Amino acid sequence: xxxxxxxxxxxxxxxxxxxxxxxxxxxxxxxxxxxxxxxxxxxxxxxxxxxxxxxxxxxxxxxxxxxxxxxxxxxxxxxxxxxxxxxxxxxxxxxxxxxxxxxxxxxxxxxxxxxxxxxxxxxxxxxxxxxxxxxxxxxxxxxxxxxxxxxxxxxxxxxxxxxxxxxxxxxxxxxxxxxxxxxxxxxxxxxxxxxxxxxxxxxxxxxxxxxxxxxxxxxxxxxxxxxxxxxxxxxxxxxxxxxxxxxxxxxxxxxxxxxxxxxxxxxxxxxxxxxxxxxxxxxxxxxxxxxxxxxxxxxxxxxxxxxxxxxxxxxxxxxxxxxxxxxxxxxxxxxxxxxxxxxxxxxxxxxxxxxxxxxxxxxxxxxxxxxxxxxxxxxxx
Amino acid sequence: xxxxxxxxxxxxxxxxxxxxxxxxxxxxxxxxxxxxxxxxxxxxxxxxxxxxxxxxxxxxxxxxxxxxxxxxxxxxxxxxxxxxxxxxxxxxxxxxxxxxxxxxxxxxxxxxxxxxxxxxxxxxxxxxxxxxxxxxxxxxxxxxxxxxxxxxxxxxxxxxxxxxxxxxxxxxxxxxxxxxxxxxxxxxxxxxxxxxxxxxxxxxxxxxxxxxxxxxxxxxxxxxxxxxxxxxxxxxxxxxxxxxxxxxxxxxxxx
Ligand SMILES: Nc1ncnc2c1ncn2[C@@H]1O[C@H](COP(=O)(O)OP(=O)(O)OP(=O)(O)O)[C@@H](O)[C@H]1O
Ligand SMILES: [Mg+2]
Numbered sequence: 001x002x003x004x005x006x007x008x009x010x011x012x013x014x015x016x017x018x019x020x021x022x023x024x025x026x027x028x029x030x031x032x033x034x035x036x037x038x039x040x041x042x043x044x045x046x047x048x049x050x051x052x053x054x055x056x057x058x059x060x061x062x063x064x065x066x067x068x069x070x071x072x073x074x075x076x077x078x079x080x081x082x083x084x085x086x087x088x089x090x091x092x093x094x095x096x097x098x099x100x101x102x103x104x105x106x107x108x109x110x111x112x113x114x115x116x117x118x119x120x121x122x123x124x125x126x127x128x129x130x131x132x133x134x135x136x137x138x139x140x141x142x143x144x145x146x147x148x149x150x151x152x153x154x155x156x157x158x159x160x161x162x163x164x165x166x167x168x169x170x171x172x173x174x175x176x177x178x179x180x181x182x183x184x185x186x187x188x189x190x191x192x193x194x195x196x197x198x199x200x201x202x203x204x205x206x207x208x209x210x211x212x213x214x215x216x217x218x219x220x221x222x223x224x225x226x227x228x229x230x231x232x233x234x235x236x237x238x239x240x241x242x243x244x245x246x247x248x249x250x251x252x253x254x255x256x257x258x259x260x261x262x263x264x265x266x267x268x269x270x271x272x273x274x275x276x277x278x279x280x281x282x283x284x285x286x287x288x289x290x291x292x293x294x295x296x297x298x299x300x301x302x303x304x305x306x307x308x309x310x311x312x313x314x315x316x317x318x319x320x321x322x323x324x325x326x327x328x329x330x331x332x333x334x335x336x337x338x339x340x341x342x343x344x345x346x347x348x349x350x351x352x353x354x355x356x357x358x359x360x361x362x363x364x365x366x367x368x369x370x371x372x373x374x375x376x377x378x379x380x381x
Numbered sequence: 382x383x384x385x386x387x388x389x390x391x392x393x394x395x396x397x398x399x400x401x402x403x404x405x406x407x408x409x410x411x412x413x414x415x416x417x418x419x420x421x422x423x424x425x426x427x428x429x430x431x432x433x434x435x436x437x438x439x440x441x442x443x444x445x446x447x448x449x450x451x452x453x454x455x456x457x458x459x460x461x462x463x464x465x466x467x468x469x470x471x472x473x474x475x476x477x478x479x480x481x482x483x484x485x486x487x488x489x490x491x492x493x494x495x496x497x498x499x500x501x502x503x504x505x506x507x508x509x510x511x512x513x514x515x516x517x518x519x520x521x522x523x524x525x526x527x528x529x530x531x532x533x534x535x536x537x538x539x540x541x542x543x544x545x546x547x548x549x550x551x552x553x554x555x556x557x558x559x560x561x562x563x564x565x566x567x568x569x570x571x572x573x574x575x576x577x578x579x580x581x582x583x584x585x586x587x588x589x590x591x592x593x594x595x596x597x598x599x600x601x602x603x604x605x606x607x608x609x610x611x612x613x614x615x616x617x618x619x620x621x622x623x624x625x626x627x628x629x630x631x632x633x634x635x636x
Contacts, residue, residue, distance in 0.1 A: 250475040254489045255464045
């Protein structure tokens, strides 16, 4: 065990009637500590003594991992009926051993939350939490809608300045991306359908198909999903940041209800912008379909629109707008809900943002399914 | 220091988070015009006590009386009437980041009064001047240093000339000189406007500078373990109180 090639050494200096004296020398640092620990354990196991005295007077450098190793020996050796004592100590070691009571730290029972839990327990807990989340989110949507109704009957109490700013950021600024996405989605749907239609020589029906799909479903859905991603998440992040920096509390003690100041303007703004965005998405979706129709199906634009006029009713357009109106409320409420329930600093804001997008998309799809079933039973299609 | 009827009476306030008892049966009187300093180690429930007194959270049990109104059970209208007369300086300032300093200070004025725009603008100027931020109303909070944000938040808290000001660690995170300036400002406001003050801190320098009545909270006791002037507490027989003063002194001379 030459000190020259090893950074450390564990030497036996004496063994007599049950006492073993070991000398630890060299660099006791985190790079070597595992090797040192094994070397000491080897010595201890190969000898029969039950009291191990560890001298530290030749140690050159010593860090917290060394202290943790010693504390670990003190804790674990009694299980094999041995004990560790510290022998001579030099100035490289003493301050760290004195600084904090490593032994008592290691002896403390681990906090409850570190308890090992089975996978089943995790799944159960997850389910219960999600269930709780969902029901309180729905609860919140309900409360928000009631406040919204109240606000709409007291329009002078609404902060219109904020509403206009929010309309700009949630609506006007979203136009380019909503237009582009809708155009591409219209294009894709038309392409996929074109393959089938051409086989039957039913090229002209591309107009009916695109018209129905876009006005009824794709337009409102694309606009709503873009709004969730752009604005629902922004609401959660903005309000969440205000929550964790106590700005929401500051509003409360200034006599301003966070619901009125932060939530209602966002709801009103989105309620107006999403139906408009959805009309905009309709337009570009149709345009995408038209491009495919005239380029690969030989349907002229005139024929396309004539055909579409015959098959699309006002209700098809209107039902899409009606849906967007409801989607808007759901998206804004989900964003604000997760924002208002943010805890735990910057990390919490990120978590809320993610949750708001997931919740927003989920609510949209569920609401859309409900609409489809509802319209069907009301004979509205 | 107690003069006349208490302005706030806290009775048997008990706060439980999950299964952790933070405060248990805390009772406390705050008298008009005094500076009440709440002291205690980190995590002992000082901010929690303040947040419950100003009605931001619901306690498990207990009452907080502002005159004849219990804030725990107050209606929205009653709560508004109470908050009209209090100002709060939060630990991080909590200026609204989306608007200028001036708009922040103007906010309570717009909310609670029907003063003219010009009048509000003038008042904002005066309040900003009081905290040494005259003509800085155009700045956004992000463009201000930590100390400026705290002072700006103090201007906002004082906008309505409240009867009671609450401070959560006003000098936390400030350098010693700025901290002393803020303490002096607090003292000056108390002396010139006779504003009652509830001040959470654990800086010994502040405590001795500001004086007043000190109550000390303890984590293990879930409540108040000592009460008196700073000098009295320093000489206290209670080892926990003495230990706190000694440790803080050590920390101050060490840094
Ligand atoms: N919303 C909460 N949910 C759960 N526990 C909380 C909550 N707020 C505070 N606590 C707990 O209550 C205790 C007291 O917290 P509090 O913030 O009042 O301490 P403090 O005395 O203000 O400390 P500091 O001096 O560090 O600000 C802490 O143990 C904290 O973990
Ligand atoms: Mg605190």
